[in-house]
Amino acid sequence: MKQRVSALLRERFERDVVLEKPKDRSFGHFSTPIAFALSKELRKSPMLIAEELAGAFGQSDIFCAVESVKGYINFRLSESFLSQYATWALEHPEEFGRGSKQERVLLEFVSANPTGPLHIGHARGAVYGDTLLRLGRHLGYDITAEYYVNDAGNQIDLLALSLQLEGRSSVLHEKVEFPEKFYRGEYLTELAKEAAKQFGREIFTDDERGNELALWAKDRVLEMIVADLRDVNIHFDTFVSEASLYERWERVLEKLGEGAFIDDEKVWLRSSAHGDEKDRVVVREDGRATYLAGDIIYHNQKFERGYARYINIWGADHHGYIARVKAAVRFLGYDADRLEILLSQMVSLLKDGEPYKMSKRAGNVILMSDVTQEIGADALRFMFASKKSDTALEFDVEALKREDSSNPIYYINYAHARICTIVEKSALSRDEIMAAPLEGLNEDADALLFEALLLPEVIEDAFESRQVQKLPEYLKVLSARLHKFYYDYRIIGEADEAKLLKLFLMVALSIKTGLSLMGIAAKEKM
């Protein structure tokens, strides 16, 4: 809708036009301050220019009024245009808000180490990534959702050691001391039990079999992670194993060319040449690769796969890592601007105003699965999708358990359910409702219709700006308008019943589509 108007104005004025939605509805559906910009070069007052420009608009299918007010040009869309658009959308619900983008995009997110279950910080990144994924796909982008599995390095050895110690403690009932660094948590107790069955109890005391145990354990932990994600409707297309990458190291090292050098018997990345604070070690003197080496191979492998764009979602604590990875990408001969690294900030959860209790044996973290269980997948998703990902967030989970208008997910669902109920209650058939033209509506109905038809713009804006919270924000506003309208007007039995129900169906379509892009199914009954 906005694109359509925008394109029309660009053609008319032969330049890009800033188009905005006036806060005050009496100014119409869209407006542009273009006259202010033109005033300087035309050496005329904005008001005069606006008047002339507005006056030059003749009859149009799209607008029913074009007016100038105090230098702004305000546009009012015609009822027939809005009506036709809504009718089309209701007849093609799957197509509503779809885009025609075609780029192939590789979206990497979560990528938590397979050494323990997901915590609440991971959950935020997971929801953010999956929401972007859904939005992008709706717009037509061909997106691959990928999980990079850090299944190599010290952490995996440590996982095996931790599991052995846990086995000696909880299975063999030995008295043991857990070093500070070791992984702890209920999941290890469970794994120890499983390991005892699978390998026999001697696995816990045999130093020789640590590796065997490690390989098994990391797979089991990854399965747990995948299950936690599945519980909130998140699925990945591909998993890339870090361990499997190292056989390509020689080739990648060669490709780095001048980007790599040897000093002090170590291999370094000359990252300082591309904006990093200093150069970084990639291979230690004993020949073991650092984490960065894996990431370099991984990003080389990503770019070799030939996507138009690469999006990584990282925890904000990794932001210092951006410069060196981008530097590596440049040395590999690729355009680092195609790699976009988005950060998801820390989360602190509250419950009734108090810090959320960490699960007892999970170590010092709040488990994602605990929160999912407590407030449900829908609420968890809404909570994280509704806040800007790059600001630290404090959230009280109790707010999402309430069953009233203070809980946005409840409020939005209630609007949807209300529509379903009233349509059900009406004696009119769906065909009768659909046959009604959305014309001759009063101003409030017109405003509601316009709001409902804005969803496509919101989807595009949310995805392109990577600010997914715009979608839930919009759904709240739309729902509020619906509730108010419902309160102010009677529907059933009125002369306009068919039209108003059709209007409501349009609102329901936007809510349902919007929620589904957040991985949430709209409720038809509360």
Place this chain on the structure above:
RNA sequence: GCGUCCGUAGCUCAGCUGGAUAGAGCACUGGUUUGCGGUACCAGCGGUCAGGGAUUCGAAUUCCUUCGGGCGCACCA
């Protein structure tokens, strides 16, 4: 110290392609159609958009700076 993200109502947060009187929820106060789901709606209270400077016809939005806070600053992942 350096880098980075942030600082909007008492609290949690929107708004930031610069534009017409700064928004929502919570909290607090007071109301609402003999009502299709009141599981809703309305009003009031509350803001020097951290401070200062610059650009501009116009800045919460851009730039600089000060102050305050989070995070990072490994040959750990």
